[in-house]
Every structure is written in C-alpha cells, then in structure tokens.
Amino acid sequence: MPQEAFHLELDLFDTGDHYNLLLIPCNNVFFVVSNNEHFITMVKNGKGTDAWEQQDGQVDDEVFEKLAIALGGYIDNL
Template identity: 50%
Template structure:
C-alpha cells in the first residue's frame, strides 16, 4: 500500500491562486476588472492599486458574505461575493 493511499484527498472549493472577476462597482453599467486574492477562508479584493475590501463567506443557504476589512457598502459586498461564488462554481 502506498502512503498516499492512506489519506483521503478532497478537492478544495477555494482557489489557491489569485483570479480576476468583473463587477459593476459603481452601479453605472460599466464592469470593472478586480483582482481577488484568496487567503485561508477570506478573499482580498483589489481594484487597480486600491484595496477595496476583504470578504469572508459566512453561510451557504442563503449565501452570505461579510466584510472583514474595508469600507464598501453592503450592496457591493453582495455583488462581489456573488461574483466570487460564480467564479468558484466554475472550477
């Protein structure tokens, strides 16, 4: 028996590398490309050279996202969280 066979490996739902998502940040109809950096169970969201916020998914049903750092409005937290979830579900 191989040592690797002794462990069960589960595919992690969280991406290990940074990724880009498109979100309408200012509700103008123009979508911005933002960088999302996964870090443990949080997601650091960066637009241009500016840290927008750090988000954490707090529940699945209904899907809930909480801002742990930053000052963006709750509506934007929901849009960003939804876009992050959409990206992850495609993996």
C-alpha cells in the same frame, strides 16, 4: 476554493463602468484589489451568499452583495 489570484470584472455601481478586480485567496479570506489599491477583504464562514462577511473595507451592502454573488459563482464553477 481557488489557490491562486484571479480577476473578476463587475459593474459594481450600476453605472456601466466595469471594474477589473484582482482577488487574492488565502484559505477562506479573499483580498480584493481595485486599481492597485485594497478595496475590501471578504471572509467566507459557510455556504451560500449569506456566508460572506466584510472583514476590512467600507463597501455598501448592495456592492458587497454583488461581490459575494460573483465570487460565489466563480467558486461554484471551479
């Protein structure tokens, strides 16, 4: 698991606009920041994409799944 903050760039809403997200890890919790505002807090409770849960935030399931896949891929490549 990452120990320091990092950035991911994603097209969250399939509009062609990419969002530069700051992810701040704290054990199995990731605070996601977009445009200097809290976007979502994600918690990992196991392995795989289905292990991610939304702890704080109001993100659609489709957007949350994109975040979970991207974050899981980043962690797997460490």
